[in-house]
Amino acid sequence: MTDPVLSVRDLRTHFFTRAGVVKAVDGVSFDLAAGEILGLVGESGSGKTVTGFSILGLIDAPGRIVEGSVMLNGTELTSLPEAQLRARRGRDISMVFQDPIATLNPMLTIGQQMRLAINAHEKLGRRAAEARAAELLTQVGIPSAEARLRSYPHEFSGGMRQRVAIAIALLHRPSVIVADEPTTALDVSIQAQILYQMRDLAAQTGTALIWISHDLAVVSSLATRLAVMYAGRIVEQGPTATLLRDPRHPYTAGLIASLPATSKPGEPLAQIPGTTPSLLSLPPGCPFAPRCARQTPACTEEPALTIEADRGWRCFHPVGQMHEEPA
């Protein structure tokens, strides 16, 4: 593997609320190679979205990155002054959000919004900026792009709006795009289209993607690598095929078992018992232990990262490795 474009090390983002400190992201590390697609999977509240925002330095008060490093193309982002960070957002790294209806400004035309995004990083004349915008819209599959620049967001369908958002994210050919469940709010038929289109666009432009999703089925058809998050940590990561075929962490195994495709028709879907713990009162040690069938007294300690070839996991009693379990 060549040098990663994005390297996240021991990232911790905490929210200092009145009820206590919420450790939304608590020690996340991963690398992203150029052109790679990393699927970041987890339940709601596992910290996937906060991880995405932390990478871009877009954490609002009362939240704050308390520790860790985010290296983008060799630049440390967490210690960068806001002005320099802003100059990288949208140019070197950009983001696509979950709900396209909420992300575009309803009172500005698509063209105006795209020009704002272009002019944030380079001073282009109106003509040139519009040409660039139209080119991007065509690339994401919006017909008669020139004319559509004068349309307002409400004149587009949800899927089309998301394409516009993707076009905006792609405007400056960033090295990384964080896609935060960009297809969740869309019709299933549109979902697949956008999914594969984004994969192709990323491949064409050499852009690496972090694809955040709660839907393992969606991500696994797209991502080259998977990182499974639970309670603010990555509990397991590795190449998609390896992880799906041979999961180590019981949580990953549970997620895979609950996929409809892996269940027999007519039988109830497998579930992971219990619910996600409150981030305010995490149990000591492994956060998944209370829901885990393989839990032992050892699990009250924080499991260290086990690395094996191109994958890693955090568990004392990994699945499929019974022989290695300590006596």
Next chain:
Amino acid sequence: MLGFIIQRFMQAVVVMAVMSVIVFCGVYAIGNPIDIVIPPEATEEIRLNTIRRLGLDRPLYEQYFIFIGNLLQGDLGRSFVYNVPVLELIGGRLPATLELVLISVISATVIGVSLGIYAGYRPDSWLSKTIMAVSVLGFSVPSFWVGLILILTFAVNLGWMPAGGRGDTVEILGIEWSFLTADGLSHIVLPAVNLALFKLAMMIRLARAGTREIMLTDTIKFARAAGLSEATILRRHLLKLISIPIITVFGLELGSTLAFAVVTETIFSWPGVGKLIIDSISVLDRPVMVAYLILVAFLFVTINFVIDLVFALIDPRIRHGASA
């Protein structure tokens, strides 16, 4: 869009018709202007003549239709007291009110929205907290009292500003204006501040509430993720997104202040329409009262209509909804 305009126009006509009936009946229900118009020692003959001349001997509905007939020909009647056409009377006073109200409402809006955006953008800074504390004062202190205190402080004790009147005026297009002379401007300052205080407080609160809400939305986060600077985000995104309630309140405040700047105009002896209406009420000058209230109704109908058009202009969703 045309259908929308026609529909609003019909609504306006109905509102004006209803308004004229209410105003006419309401004003005619109080007092007897004859006792004020003629001296107490006048003979019965003079008295009856005056009643006939003013048309007060006819039944109310007849008086109403005569009034409406004249109104449609642009004649709003003659003042009982001054014996000049009412329109001339109101028209002569309107510029004074207009300049005072426009200056105070516009500056209240510009300053209020700026302060409100700041307070909403940095809710925890001490400056924001000061702004909000001052805005509570602006809401809760009665306007007449503020007026008196302003006079007492800046006119009487410090002697910086004159206490009342319009000061020097210059004539432009046949109308006298104060705000174009240094002396006139110094006369406007205190009443304008007095009028603006409440509106300022309201604009601060509106802008702050809007800003706090909008800044947390995905629209702003997405703009930040695209690398837009905070100044661009505030100017190009936020300002438009919070503008609808601000324009609504601006219009309503403009109307109600134009119509009812009575208290401030009285305290600062500002020769505007507010003072005219108060004087007319105290001498039961019915034509002035009726004409004034009808003009006010017309003013509000017009302002609301303009506001709707402005909405359609700035918000594409309304524009397209209206044309559909």
